[in-house]
Amino acid sequence: MAQTIITNHIVKPSSPTPLASKIHKLSILDQMLSPIYIPFIFLYENNQSASQQEISKRLRQSLSETLTIFYPIAGTLVQNLHVDCDDTGAEFVEARVHAPLSHFTQNPNYEELVKQFSPTVDGTETRNLSVKISFFECGGFAVGVFLSHKLADGSSAAAFVRAWGETCRGEASGIIHPSRGQTHLSVHPSFDMALHFPPSQSPRPLLYLGVPREKITTRSLVFDKEKVERIRKLEASRSEVKDPTRVEAVSALLWRSFVAAHKKAGTGTTSFPAVHAVNLRPRVGLLDRTFGNCIVAVAAVLSSDEDEDVVSRLRAAIRGVGDDFINGVMNDEKLQRMLYEFGDIFRKPGSCCFSSWVRFGLYEVDFSWGKPARVCTGFPYMNLVLLMDAPAGDGIEAWINVSDERFFQMLQSNCDKLLGEDVMAT
Numbered sequence: 001m002a003q004t005i006i007t008n009h010i011v012k013p014s015s016p017t018p019l020a021s022k023i024h025k026l027s028i029l030d031q032m033l034s035p036i037y038i039p040f041i042f043l044y045e046n047n048q049s050a051s052q053q054e055i056s057k058r059l060r061q062s063l064s065e066t067l068t069i070f071y072p073i074a075g076t077l078v079q080n081l082h083v084d085c086d087d088t089g090a091e092f093v094e095a096r097v098h099a100p101l102s103h104f105t106q107n108p109n110y111e112e113l114v115k116q117f118s119p120t121v122d123g124t125e126t127r128n129l130s131v132k133i134s135f136f137e138c139g140g141f142a143v144g145v146f147l148s149h150k151l152a153d154g155s156s157a158a159a160f161v162r163a164w165g166e167t168c169r170g171e172a173s174g175i176i177h178p179s180r181g182q183t184h185l186s187v188h189p190s191f192d193m194a195l196h197f198p199p200s201q202s203p204r205p206l207l208y209l210g211v212p213r214e215k216i217t218t219r220s221l222v223f224d225k226e227k228v229e230r231i232r233k234l235e236a237s238r239s240e241v242k243d244p245t246r247v248e249a250v251s252a253l254l255w256r257s258f259v260a261a262h263k264k265a266g267t268g269t270t271s272f273p274a275v276h277a278v279n280l281r282p283r284v285g286l287l288d289r290t291f292g293n294c295i296v297a298v299a300a301v302l303s304s305d306e307d308e309d310v311v312s313r314l315r316a317a318i319r320g321v322g323d324d325f326i327n328g329v330m331n332d333e334k335l336q337r338m339l340y341e342f343g344d345i346f347r348k349p350g351s352c353c354f355s356s357w358v359r360f361g362l363y364e365v366d367f368s369w370g371k372p373a374r375v376c377t378g379f380p381y382m383n384l385v386l387l388m389d390a391p392a393g394d395g396i397e398a399w400i401n402v403s404d405e406r407f408f409q410m411l412q413s414n415c416d417k418l419l420g421e422d423v424m425a426t
Helices: 052-069 110-117 154-169 225-238 246-265 310-319 323-329 332-346 405-419
Strands: 003-011 023-025 037-044 076-078 082-084 090-097 129-135 141-148 217-223 274-279 295-300 352-356 374-377 384-389 396-402
Touching: 003 052, 003 129, 037 110, 037 154, 052 090, 052 129, 052 141, 052 154, 110 129, 110 141, 110 217, 141 154, 217 225, 217 405, 225 246, 225 310, 225 405, 246 274, 246 310, 246 352, 246 384, 246 396, 246 405, 274 310, 274 332, 295 310, 295 332, 323 332, 374 384, 396 405
Parallel strands: 090 129, 274 352, 352 384
Antiparallel strands: 003 090, 023 082, 037 141, 037 374, 076 082, 129 141, 217 396, 274 295, 384 396
16 A cells, blocks of 8 residues: 655654653663554544644644653653653654555554554654654544553553643643643643662663564454453353453453464464453552553463363452562562563463553544544564454454464454354454
8 A cells, every 4th residue: 555755753842851850760660671662553534624734733733742741752761771851752754645544444454554554764763752644535544653662551651642632632721841830631640650660770671572573463353342241241151250350251252262273273282371461550559640661461370171260260360469469570589580480471372461451542532633433553472462442332352463364263263153143353
């Protein structure tokens, strides 16, 4: 699909960062992550028929104002220790796509989406944030946001984009830098994560998973509200847990489908651990607005028995993240051992890794021209499942990384079999 780059800008904060805020220390949870980017791709129909010039101007101006509040994003990462909040800014690319928006919303192909809507200008990797605005022939547009995972987890990245949307809509008027006053944003970020999880003095990433070289196919399954409720009832009937959450139930169903697909494909895999990301903020008394990485991953040891009580195992693993676990996270030696064990599990061919971005409000990101028709995301890791809100209603969409299209079709078929009807795939 052809596209034309229109312009390339560097957007800096609207106000300089004060000297007192020039150094943003990374927490040990920031340090442990690989240097990858969190990708968000928002697709908008632009029903108000705003001009490209108006959209571009307002997005750039509001991004500049938002970076004043989220000032570490506009800085420079120094080794793996801290961010120099030097107002270097974010990359802002504009492009024209020679196709209608419907080409991407009706049958979204993640590989094509990333190729089209991620910034491709040389030097992208040197900045914490890169944004690409792509205009379609029909008048719609896409906003691609690529934010460094060294600075933010999914929750913080989503909070930043929501704040940008508020600013662009004019609902965050009177923005003032945090060190000089209050902002009118509904999300006022706090940057004290390193006080709660002090950094290691090691400059190297503590958990370097790297980016796998093998080809990965990313597809999505959409479970509407009614299907999610059916999945909850199905998993409750198999479990000692009679009130599984939506995320627990969908995770369990997808794990069973992964196991069945491996068996059908004859991969020879015999170990199928389920790994789930856990948000530590409520467990250590931090507010949701605390910016940074505040997640750990836990593994439920599972057999290859598709009738196993997966929900009970997942819930026990997640609820096992208590004081002892958290104290271990803040100890270099214990953390290194924990991460070594996790890395070993993560790399197993049969591991199934889940991360929930449900209720992150991504479908509420309105830059003034309506809510997104689709939101897409993903990471380049095999057997990773990102759960997020579905495009409509209270359903869940699962973005799934597998080896190839054939394996995905087997996984989808297994979901259909368990539910007794088709699941919508995209």
